Amino acid sequence: MTPTVPELLAGCAAALSAVPATEDAGLFTATRLRTVATINVLVAQECATGTSVRIWENAALRSVLAGAAPRYGAAYTEAASIGDGDLSLATLDDANAKLRRLLIRLHEAAEAADDTKFDRTILALYREMATRRELKLPGARAAG
Amino acid sequence: MTAADSGEPLSRRLEQYLSSLWNDNVRVINLARIPGGASRETYRFDAETRGGARGLILRRDPVGSLIDTDRRVEFLAYKSFHGVVPVPEPIVLEERPDGPLQRPFFIMGRIDGGTPASPFTPSPYVEHADAIGEVLFAILGRIAHADIDALPLAQCLKHPDPAECWRNALDEWEAIILRDERHPQPIVRAAMRRLRRNPPSPASRISVVHGDYRSGNFLHDGEGRILGVLDWEMVHFGDPLEDLAWCCDPLWNHFDAGRVAGTIEETAAIAIWERESGLRADPASLKWWKLFSAVKGQAIWTTAAKQFTVDHANLALAISGLYPPRRHDRIMADTLERLVEEGWT
Numbered sequence: 001m002t003p004t005v006p007e008l009l010a011g012c013a014a015a016l017s018a019v020p021a022t023e024d025a026g027l028f029t030a031t032r033l034r035t036v037a038t039i040n041v042l043v044a045q046e047c048a049t050g051t052s053v054r055i056w057e058n059a060a061l062r063s064v065l066a067g068a069a070p071r072y073g074a075a076y077t078e079a080a081s082i083g084d085g086d087l088s089l090a091t092l093d094d095a096n097a098k099l100r101r102l103l104i105r106l107h108e109a110a111e112a113a114d115d116t117k118f119d120r121t122i123l124a125l126y127r128e129m130a131t132r133r134e135l136k137l138p139g140a141r142a143a144g
Numbered sequence: 145m146t147a148a149d150s151g152e153p154l155s156r157r158l159e160q161y162l163s164s165l166w167n168d169n170v171r172v173i174n175l176a177r178i179p180g181g182a183s184r185e186t187y188r189f190d191a192e193t194r195g196g197a198r199g200l201i202l203r204r205d206p207v208g209s210l211i212d213t214d215r216r217v218e219f220l221a222y223k224s225f226h227g228v229v230p231v232p233e234p235i236v237l238e239e240r241p242d243g244p245l246q247r248p249f250f251i252m253g254r255i256d257g258g259t260p261a262s263p264f265t266p267s268p269y270v271e272h273a274d275a276i277g278e279v280l281f282a283i284l285g286r287i288a289h290a291d292i293d294a295l296p297l298a299q300c301l302k303h304p305d306p307a308e309c310w311r312n313a314l315d316e317w318e319a320i321i322l323r324d325e326r327h328p329q330p331i332v333r334a335a336m337r338r339l340r341r342n343p344p345s346p347a348s349r350i351s352v353v354h355g356d357y358r359s360g361n362f363l364h365d366g367e368g369r370i371l372g373v374l375d376w377e378m379v380h381f382g383d384p385l386e387d388l389a390w391c392c393d394p395l396w397n398h399f400d401a402g403r404v405a406g407t408i409e410e411t412a413a414i415a416i417w418e419r420e421s422g423l424r425a426d427p428a429s430l431k432w433w434k435l436f437s438a439v440k441g442q443a444i445w446t447t448a449a450k451q452f453t454v455d456h457a458n459l460a461l462a463i464s465g466l467y468p469p470r471r472h473d474r475i476m477a478d479t480l481e482r483l484v485e486e487g488w489t
Contacts, residue, residue, distance in 0.1 A: 003462055
């Protein structure tokens with residue numbers, strides 16, 4: 001997915017620490033500073049909501065996967081054992097990656113089976129996942 | 145490595161190069177790097193010669209970039225369209241990796257008096273949005289109308305089968321996603337499967353596809369005029385609906401769902417494009433290319449995120465990997481639900 005919070009802040013720190021070339025002064029440096037500020041605003045949002053968003057998403061994925069096990073195979077019951085660990089963003093992301101891989105497989109199976117109803121359930125889940133993950137740029141309106 | 149830390153200042157290297165090229169005693173002044181996308185370093189400068197001063201732009205290959213693009217193709221795009229639609233005048237292309245500026249580059253004329261809109265600010269064109277929209281989609285129609293065999297671009301671009309344009313495009317960007325994905329992305333995977341199951345009609349003609357034609361990639365004068373279309377790095381021959389769909393992608397709408405590219409309503413934009421291109425934008429095919437646009441976007445953001453993590457050096461890559469992929473996930477998810485409602489399998 002996107003760069004992690006530590007990676008983003010390392011990039012900002014590197015940008016602010018670097019000695020700019022003579023020709024970088026002016027608009028380029030001003031834009032770089034604005035980018036650092038914007039990244040920090042987005043990182044702040046990620047830190048404020050990222051844990052709850054991931055806990056919600058992982059729970060939603062476990063629920064859909066477990067519900068599919070009777071029809072699509074016992075492999076999906078393993079989702080229940082994928083825990084959220086210490087609730088750090090890193091461990092939540094590790095769990096999320098495992099759950100998402102299972103969801104990709106399950107969606108492919110549902111499509112192959114022409115399971116229209118379940119397909120739509122998964123598509124609705126995608127919309128909810130994407131909505132909760134969105135970030136808001138400073139000064140921007142809600143996405144239209 | 146920058147010119148500054150390699151011993152010889154970039155301005156001096158440019159002076160030596162241009163003096164030799166023009167057999168003149170060139171003086172480079174006002175050299176300044178400007179934000180110009182994530183795939184090339186961009187500098188503005190003035191070259192003083194015996195004949196007077198000239199405003200120029202240098203586009204140099206970076207050490208790492210958003211996407212691998214061929215500067216020759218970009219240069220030939222400017223050659224193909226200079227005098228046809230507003231683009232900077234191409235001056236010289238230098239492709240040697242160990243050449244006078246240490247990396248390949250090209251130089252083109254500078255267009256003064258214009259600015260690109262930031263793609264994520266509300267209402268950048270204010271009361272001139274209608275005028276900009278009229279010109280924006282008229283230019284795109286004229287690009288689609290161009291006879292590709294008569295253009296310099298034909299020297300280096302492949303002429304695809306009209307029936308295979310969609311597959312070529314999808315194959316290319318899907319491969320990038322699969323290569324660079326760091327975290328599983330179920331939404332874009334679902335979109336790619338759906339695109340393969342519901343292909344569009346063959347391209348009605350093979351056209352020049354700019355590849356990144358959108359708000360933010362042209363200079364406007366603040367009074368409703370477009371002075372220059374920029375950023376042709378991803379130009380190729382293909383289905384012209386690819387550009388139309390990309391320009392209409394909600395990511396570029398400046399948070400106004402009723403105006404494509406923050407300019408005019410989509411129906412008006414398509415009518416202008418059809419008038420200028422002489423083509424019809426088949427609604428069913430355009431839907432395919434719109435969903436594809438989000439997939440292509442996600443591929444660009446995915447590779448940006450991966451490249452940023454290599455050295456954490458390019459913040460343009462960082463922000464590209466952070467904000468737009470989440471909006472494109474939302475756009476894809478909304479579009480998938482709508483298309484399935486409309487009967488996509």
